[in-house]
Amino acid sequence: MERDEITRSTDNEMSASSADDAKKSNTESGAFRSNENPSGNDSFEKRNFEDENLENKTFDSEDFEGNFDENLEENFDEGFEEQDTDEDSQKKFIKSKNDFFKGFLFGSLITIIIITLLFSTVVQGNITGANTDSKFNEIKDIIKQRYLYGDEVKRNNLNSGMYKGYVMGLGDPYSEYYSAEEYRALKEATSGxxxxxxxxxxxxxxxxxxxxxxxxxxxxxxxxxxxxxxxxxxxxxxxxxxxxxxxxxxxxxxxxxxxxxxxxxxxxxxxxxxxxxxxxxIESVSYKMLSNRIGYIKISEFTAETFNQYQKAVAELEKRGMKALIVDLRNNPGGVIKSTAQILDSILPGGKIVYTKDKYGHINTWNSDEAHKFTKPMAVLINGYSASASEIFAGAIQDYKKGPIIGEKSYGKGIVQQIIDLKDGSGIKLTVSEYYTPKGRRLHKVGVNPDIEVKAIGDGSNQLERAVTELKKRIR
Structure with missing residues (x-):
């Protein structure tokens, strides 16, 4: 089961700001708001006039007939110091008056068209929703009347199946609805x-x-x-x-x-x-010392506890005189981004570790500092079942040239899921962003290609042997 990159607090903040920014963008770009003319009556609120005295004034048909000239003349009086009385000035005034009137009517026509389109969209949306409800009720009635085992059906199971189907309709194998019981198990798995x-x-x-x-x-x-x-x-x-x-x-x-x-x-x-x-x-980290004082750390998945377990493993291997390190990520399906980034921070020099980009283009970046970095030779093992957070790890090591990536091409899952609580204790896991390596490489459906390709034979011990051989060359 994929339990990827579930950065709850960070992603929640990012998602909230994304929604707010999207709304702000629509308003600033001049998107029409239906409350400017909700009734469709003759009266409406005219906005965005260049002249501040006409802003936020309300006009109706009586204003056009009786007061238009007065308002217009008042406007032009503010624009000129002196009124000419000759024929040219009168023509100029009449032409300006006509241009203003035409522009005003054209703006009104555009507003009416937009209102019509908006109303049409809303009506179509309501019809679509009504059709969906009607079809659902039809199916429900058929099941109630004809299903052989109808008396044994539990309503909660039907509802859960409906919610699962709705999320499944996205066509995304990584997005999923979880019942309260399933959701609890998912959170336990990622918590460690x-x-x-x-x-x-x-x-x-x-x-x-x-x-x-x-x-x-x-x-x-x-x-x-x-x-x-x-x-x-x-x-x-x-x-x-x-x-x-x-x-x-x-x-x-x-x-x-x-x-x-x-x-x-x-x-x-x-x-x-x-x-x-x-x-x-959950013990996601195991370790041992190989020949030539080469440390070996196997990470089976990245949980919230993995970083602490990794630190303890490195500390113990250092006590035993470790001269080089192999990190084995074969068959590691992924896990929590934060834990992965913490481990990489203890290995890499100062700089970018990984960054994600959501549907709004918002970027969230994890960085390492110079305070902690691993200076001994190292190598990373991957295979076709190394996915997601494992690929973040291997991709960063590769971009910084910290050591050879050995084995077979990784799975190629470069997207991030967020788990979201629902009010009744259930939840959904939803794809919210895509991640990129420090150098900006996109890994989704691409994967990480090893620096040294070694096809597994049997249990894959030949890949580990190759890693040992490579590190022996680098040990001083």
Whole structure:
């Protein structure tokens, strides 16, 4: 599941200012406002006259018949010090008077045309909305009358499906509506922590198995091992159920209990474990020291906790005498921009890290400073499943020539999603901007091409070996 670049506070501020600026732009460009003549009567408010004495005056048909000459003469009296009485002056006056009258009528005609077009647009919009409502009611009635399992239908499910379909109609695979339960899971995933037992499950040949457990988690302390098969959660079979639903049931409120039934193939025994849910921090960073004192850091995704975990990993490797560093972003689907930018700030010299541009052309930039930068040789591993925030990372390293990008071309997802709260606890994830590398490279549907292309063989260990070989050349 893509959980990309969810910069809540920054994006919210940016989106709000974008909307305000758009409204301001429309007003300043002279966009017609319907409240200038809402009724369509003969009387209207005339604006933007050059002469300040005619501004904001209201004219009606009586003004034209009885008072027009008086108003006009008053206007011209203010324009001349002395009135000529000869024939040329009279012609000049009459011509100016006629020109003014023609201009006034032409302006009125333009106003009427604009009002007509605006009214037509509003009416068409209302008709379209009415047609949509009518069609919806027709479908609803047909389902109510004819659907075989109508008595089993839950209204909330119908509404949720309708909202999902509306967002799906955008044709954007990265924009999505989430029910309240789904939305909570999404926010947990991007926050980097949740209340649960600290076990990661996967589907394997239709069976739900434990892939790994987190250190000091209730799962590990309770004796659950990698490879154990999950059979039941709180007495309910997991057979045929979605992994997301099972995971959601295992999670819950802090200090509450959950009972799991598991099967361990190496002993052939089935057993139960009742565990207390605790605050679990997602471990998105793992590390180790390779030969020649080359540090290795694997980042599985970018959550709100990834930067802190990365710092700890680097500090530990430095204690062990690290001389070079490999950052492995293979199969990393992305994550939070802020976390990615924080890590890059600790690596790059002062300058631009990444910038995003929204539909209004507004630019949001992340910058690094000179205070923190990584000076040892480094390399970055990517593949076709390195996406989004991973590509921000690789693209920045490449633009600054901090080290070779090794592996295979990345996925090519260069757009940013924002998650937005709805009043009932549900939410939507919406594409709001596109990002660019420090040098302005656009990566959406393009990807990052590696400096050294190495096709993976088997588990891809040959790519890691190539990175080690390259860094050995650079170690002093």
């Amino acid at each position: 922590h949740f209340y649960g037992i600290g076990a990661v499950f996967r589907l394997e040949d239709g069976k739900v198995k434990v892939m790994r457990t987190y250190e000091n988690s209730p799962a590990r302390q309770g004796g659950i091992e990698d490879g154990d098969e999950l059979l039941e959660v709180n007495g309910k079979s997991v057979n045929g159920r979605k992994l997301q639903d099972i995971s959601g049931e295992i999670k819950g409120d802090k200090d509450t209990k959950v009972t799991l039934k598991l099967y361990r193939s190496k002993t052939g025994k089935t057993f139960e474990k009742t565990l207390v849910r605790k605050d679990i921090v």
